Amino acid sequence: MTNTSEAVQGTVPQLEEKGESYGRMVWRQFRRNPLGMASLGFVLVLLLVALLADFLANDKPIVARYQGRWLFPVLQEYAVGLGLASWGELGRVDWKQLPYEWVLWPPVPYRPETTDPNLQSLRERAPSKRHLLGTDEIGRDVLAGILHGTRYALSIGFVAMGIALAIGIVLGALAGYYGGVVDIVISRLIELVLTLPTFFLIITVVALVQEGSIWLVMAMIGLTGWTSIARFVRGEVLRVRAMEYVTAAQALGYSTGRIVFRHVLPNALAPVLVAAAFGIANAVLIESALSFLGFGVPPTVVTWGSMLAKARGSIASWWLVVFPGAMIFLTVAAYNLIGDALRDALDPRLRV
DSSP: OHHHHHHHHOOSOEETTTTEEHHHHHHHHHHTOHHHHHHHHHHHHHHHHHHTHHHHBOSSOSEEEETTEEEOHHHHHHHHHTTSOOOGGGTTOOTTTSOOSEEEOOSBOOOTTOOOTTOOSHHHHSSOSSSTTOBOTTOOBHHHHHHHHHHHHHHHHHHHHHHHHHHHHHHHHHHHHHOHHHHHHHHHHHHHHHHSOHHHHHHHHHHHSSSOOHHHHHHHHHHHSOHHHHHHHHHHHHHHHTSHHHHHHHHTTOOHHHIIIIIIHHHHOHHHHHHHHHHHHHHHHHHHHHHHHTOSSOTTSOOHHHHHHGGGGOTTOTHHHHHHHHHHHHHHHHHHHHHHHHHHHHOGGGOO
16 A cells, blocks of 8 residues: 555656756756747746836826825826726826926836827838837827737737637546547547638637627637647546556545546646647737737727738838837747747757
8 A cells, every 4th residue: 555655646757866856857958948048038028018018108107296296197097997096186187298396207108099190291100219119100109009019919828828728638638538438529529620710710700799809819719729738638648547656546546536637637738838838829920910900809909910900001111010020020939939948848858
């Protein structure tokens, strides 16, 4: 019985000769990849920008002193949005015209939907000291749009892949662990979803909804992007299921749920990280393509894809192509490089 219990406890692989856990080993291998580390740093910067977007680009001050009072308009904007406060007498104030005693503005004093009616000609809308990356045809600042669009790029990738991971892990684990009829049914379902033209299916569903929603786009990408994850998990569960500690857990009378979620899945999820990284990149590309074609998000929502679409109406506005396009390219490339680095770190043939 002692040997059996020890076999069950050996759920997470260890490198006994070095006394190093599997997670530490993977991180050590990942750090050896300079492109992977640089891409991870870039994604972390994007995450920081997404969290602080309102403090980086806003038409309201970050902090100001007015009539002897200290005001924090950006924070109050959050509170008003959550229903925890109201603007009161400041509700209709033009924040840029108040005679402040002291004020601290964001680096970019515009919101993505703020228009500058004074810009008429193409030359005035080009990049300048006033608008570092230029504006679109109605005077909306491109840099403000890029900063706030980071939120949508990250949220679409993570939320869509969160949905795909939840579906793929559950179905893949069931197919791999139970086998038989369950495996056949789930495998046929995977094949059925793979035969669907995913992009055109998403366009069709989104087009049927009168007012586009970013959440609908996320849900559709997630509901159609789980198949590769399910196949990865199924294959890993089939491999892990035959190991001694799983047999020992079954002999001890553990429940199926405990065996699957505590002893099988932790050892089967490593390859899923690679698929998730590539899946996030794919989700960003799909959303950008949908926004470029005019589907999905409402016209008032500014994403990198919708900014890129504005370039179709003004071919000479090169900045509408270069800057949003560069952000899409860099973000997708970063996720792909992270996926490559993870794949190399998980490869036992490359461990040193």
